[in-house]
Amino acid sequence: MPQLRSPSRSSAALATTQPEWLDTIIKGDCVSRMAALPAHSVDAIFADPPYNLQLGGDLTRPDQSKVDAVDDAWDQFESFAAYDAFTRAWLLAARRLLKPNGTIWVIGSYHNIFRVGAIMQDLGFWTLNDIVWRKSNPMPNFRGRRFQNAHETLIWASKDKDAKGYTFNYDAMKAANDDTQMRSDWLFPICTGGERLKDAEGSKTHPTQKPEALLARVILSSTRPGDTILDPFFGTGTTGAVAKRLGRHFVGIEREDSYIEAATDRLLSVEPLDADFLQTLTPKRAEPRVPFSSVVEAGLLPPGTELTDAKGRWQAHVRADGTIASSTGEAASIHRVGARVQGLDACNGWTFWHVRDGGRLRVIDELRQIVRERIAVSGA
Amino acid sequence: MPQLRSPSRSSAALATTQPEWLDTIIKGDCVSRMAALPAHSVDAIFADPPYNLQLGGDLTRPDQSKVDAVDDAWDQFESFAAYDAFTRAWLLAARRLLKPNGTIWVIGSYHNIFRVGAIMQDLGFWTLNDIVWRKSNPMPNFRGRRFQNAHETLIWASKDKDAKGYTFNYDAMKAANDDTQMRSDWLFPICTGGERLKDAEGSKTHPTQKPEALLARVILSSTRPGDTILDPFFGTGTTGAVAKRLGRHFVGIEREDSYIEAATDRLLSVEPLDADFLQTLTPKRAEPRVPFSSVVEAGLLPPGTELTDAKGRWQAHVRADGTIASSTGEAASIHRVGARVQGLDACNGWTFWHVRDGGRLRVIDELRQIVRERIAVSGA
DNA sequence: AGATAGTGTGAATCAGCGA
DNA sequence: GTCGCTGATTCACACTATC
Numbered sequence: 001m002p003q004l005r006s007p008s009r010s011s012a013a014l015a016t017t018q019p020e021w022l023d024t025i026i027k028g029d030c031v032s033r034m035a036a037l038p039a040h041s042v043d044a045i046f047a048d049p050p051y052n053l054q055l056g057g058d059l060t061r062p063d064q065s066k067v068d069a070v071d072d073a074w075d076q077f078e079s080f081a082a083y084d085a086f087t088r089a090w091l092l093a094a095r096r097l098l099k100p101n102g103t104i105w106v107i108g109s110y111h112n113i114f115r116v117g118a119i120m121q122d123l124g125f126w127t128l129n130d131i132v133w134r135k136s137n138p139m140p141n142f143r144g145r146r147f148q149n150a151h152e153t154l155i156w157a158s159k160d161k162d163a164k165g166y167t168f169n170y171d172a173m174k175a176a177n178d179d180t181q182m183r184s185d186w187l188f189p190i191c192t193g194g195e196r197l198k199d200a201e202g203s204k205t206h207p208t209q210k211p212e213a214l215l216a217r218v219i220l221s222s223t224r225p226g227d228t229i230l231d232p233f234f235g236t237g238t239t240g241a242v243a244k245r246l247g248r249h250f251v252g253i254e255r256e257d258s259y260i261e262a263a264t265d266r267l268l269s270v271e272p273l274d275a276d277f278l279q280t281l282t283p284k285r286a287e288p289r290v291p292f293s294s295v296v297e298a299g300l301l302p303p304g305t306e307l308t309d310a311k312g313r314w315q316a317h318v319r320a321d322g323t324i325a326s327s328t329g330e331a332a333s334i335h336r337v338g339a340r341v342q343g344l345d346a347c348n349g350w351t352f353w354h355v356r357d358g359g360r361l362r363v364i365d366e367l368r369q370i371v372r373e374r375i376a377v378s379g380a
Numbered sequence: 381m382p383q384l385r386s387p388s389r390s391s392a393a394l395a396t397t398q399p400e401w402l403d404t405i406i407k408g409d410c411v412s413r414m415a416a417l418p419a420h421s422v423d424a425i426f427a428d429p430p431y432n433l434q435l436g437g438d439l440t441r442p443d444q445s446k447v448d449a450v451d452d453a454w455d456q457f458e459s460f461a462a463y464d465a466f467t468r469a470w471l472l473a474a475r476r477l478l479k480p481n482g483t484i485w486v487i488g489s490y491h492n493i494f495r496v497g498a499i500m501q502d503l504g505f506w507t508l509n510d511i512v513w514r515k516s517n518p519m520p521n522f523r524g525r526r527f528q529n530a531h532e533t534l535i536w537a538s539k540d541k542d543a544k545g546y547t548f549n550y551d552a553m554k555a556a557n558d559d560t561q562m563r564s565d566w567l568f569p570i571c572t573g574g575e576r577l578k579d580a581e582g583s584k585t586h587p588t589q590k591p592e593a594l595l596a597r598v599i600l601s602s603t604r605p606g607d608t609i610l611d612p613f614f615g616t617g618t619t620g621a622v623a624k625r626l627g628r629h630f631v632g633i634e635r636e637d638s639y640i641e642a643a644t645d646r647l648l649s650v651e652p653l654d655a656d657f658l659q660t661l662t663p664k665r666a667e668p669r670v671p672f673s674s675v676v677e678a679g680l681l682p683p684g685t686e687l688t689d690a691k692g693r694w695q696a697h698v699r700a701d702g703t704i705a706s707s708t709g710e711a712a713s714i715h716r717v718g719a720r721v722q723g724l725d726a727c728n729g730w731t732f733w734h735v736r737d738g739g740r741l742r743v744i745d746e747l748r749q750i751v752r753e754r755i756a757v758s759g760a
Numbered sequence: 761a762g763a764t765a766g767t768g769t770g771a772a773t774c775a776g777c778g779a
Numbered sequence: 780g781t782c783g784c785t786g787a788t789t790c791a792c793a794c795t796a797t798c
Binding site for chain 1: 440444460489490491493494495496497498500501502507508509510511512514518520521524525526527528529530531533535536548550551553561562563564565601668669671672673674676677678683684697698699700701702703705711712713715716754755756757
């Protein structure tokens with residue numbers, strides 16, 4: 001097996017315990033190969049399963065019986081049933097490998113995505129989004145009998161309904177999109193030009209090679225550096241190439257020797273990006289918790305200081321124990337009092353309350369940030 | 381029954397043979413009502429079935445106001461199996477009514493569209509396209525836990541694989557789209573403002589009223605004047621209103637009296653129109669939003685590239701996820717970091733940041749323009 | 761009258777932690 | 780497992796109120 005491993009950065013000390021299948025391509029049928037891997041071992045899955053319902057080689061009927069001459073509708077149903085059985089099998093095997101907070105991405109077109117999506121729901125996957133990949137340069141419809149088929153669909157799902165701890169780099173996606181949240185429709189060109197792998201004769205190595213930009217958004221949005229991403233239909237290894245470049249681990253499963261060969265060469269030439277450029281924004285949720293009392297104790301808001309909302313409609317006073325008291329005399333946390341004066345159920349006191357600082361009002365969240373920075377410096 | 385009929389243009393001579401249910405709203409359950417209509421009697425079907433949203437508790441906006449959720453009884457199903465049985469029943473009844481060369485449209489979201497699509501395939505419908513309705517003004521994701529759900533999906537299918545004679549007004553669609561083929565992704569605003577039906581108290585009559593522009597494109601693309609369009613989930617009658625305006629016949633089936641009443645009033649006020657309506661079908665947009673990450677992923681600004689302002693006073697470097705980090709270590713969007721290094725509240729990062737290109741500095745807005753040209757798409 | 765600021769709202773499967 | 784508290788979170792428009 002060629003050395004495809006991305007440098008093991010964050011887990012350098014654990015290198016000896018890294019499973020031997022990490023950052024490799026496993027040859028064989030994906031269902032049986034997935035069954036041989038340990039459960040709960042991958043953080044994310046990206047799957048680009050065969051779309052064509054007539055791919056006999058990829059499909060095995062539940063019973064290997066030969067079907068007599070039947071009418072079209074029945075034959076169609078048979079082939080759908082075979083595709084469904086195949087889909088259920090690989091999705092089940094994939095689900096077993098997924099960590100409880102892992103997520104799965106599956107890409108398809110109208111030929112297969114409805115069946116895949118319904119089976120995913122049946123198996124308990126919980127849809128987070130369906131994403132539309134809008135192709136900026138799709139193939140035209142030559143016969144003029146339909147709309148130009150200009151998109152494909154991705155389904156992004158967590159392992160089950162109650163898995164709330166999945167990774168979604170919301171802040172990074174928003175920052176990357178001019179500070180408005182990333183939508184469910186993505187625009188990318190199809191894979192062409194130098195990115196498209198060609199064989200010696202100049203014909204494309206793989207019929208449906210996906211653009212690296214698409215995989216990059218998938219990986220950057222839903223995984224963290226050091227995570228492991230499984231691709232059970234590895235093909236020419238776009239998932240692995242982007243994962244390696246972005247400091248993630250990968251596992252690929254592929255049956256065809258020619259694809260494995262192309263993917264191996266490709267992966268060897270990928271240089272991981274410097275870790276400095278892979279850092280993503282720290283979600284606010286993950287920042288250290290600072291009690292309001294710490295702001296008081298730090299002297300930034302001495303007891304007795306008057307707080308007010310941004311428009312000066314409500315007032316409260318800071319008390320020594322880290323509670324505040326509204327003018328009506330009710331004392332509680334900054335959040336509770338903020339909610340109560342407005343007559344709401346909830347309120348983020350950090351962004352609601354302000355303090356007069358010279359001529360202007362300053363939101364107390366800035367004071368929390370000062371305390372956080374002091375804590376960081378002291379190495380706490 | 382009030383007179384809702386559209387003037388019978390092409391079939392004036394046949395007016396005496398026009399069935400009594402044409403251009404009317406039939407009250408009742410759609411499965412049994414469809415069973416009472418003659419087979420092969422409609423040219424097209426537009427169906428907006430319940431989506432089977434499975435909503436948990438309340439959802440509040442950041443300002444603590446409550447989102448008015450779709451919690452109507454008609455959208456509740458006990459299980460996927462119950463939803464599937466319902467779907468199979470109405471699709472079977474609908475298929476019986478469809479003429480051999482008729483087509484069916486079904487709209488849904490990721491909650492239901494996969495199941496609907498799979499069942500349609502099982503019943504023998506032949507998918508012609510899946511169409512993405514991109515909403516120009518979708519509701520945000522308030523908790524930042526997913527991508528903004530900014531689209532819905534329509535499936536367009538013929539009665540069976542061998543039905544080749546269906547109507548598709550290819551040239552009209554192409555002409556309406558600046559003389560390039562109409563794509564499978566359509567951009568329309570959601571139904572708001574004066575078009576949105578309100579009750580006496582000013583609250584929306586129907587929770588999921590669809591925009592007329594969407595129905596107009598459906599009807600203009602796949603039916604001819606004088607055709608009959610069935611809507612088994614008529615609601616407040618958008619399908620009927622647009623059909624009447626465009627010189628088509630309609631049949632609506634609806635259970636709720638309040639919706640029937642609103643639809644009846646609405647239909648009476650519709651005036652049939654000439655087909656210059658086409659022009660409203662292609663909403664013109666300003667230049668498409670290009671995420672900064674797309675410039676990074678396009679290879680124009682590889683991660684690690686140093687950015688600087690026009691005078692070289694401040695520096696930052698590009699990170700893989702589309703954020704940038706200043707030399708002081710602060711990371712955020714190109715706009716935020718630009719603002720912060722200057723000590724300003726806001727900054728247009730596209731025009732502030734430059735990159736060294738040979739000997740000269742090049743503003744990154746030029747790179748955005750390059751990406752725009754690469755991904756130029758009508759209606760983007 | 762016209763500009764500006766403020767408010768309302770849409771098919772939504774929308775927390776995490778510690779006690 | 781439940782309960783309770785902290786505190787994180789919104790885009791594009793249409794419409795209304797105010798200056």
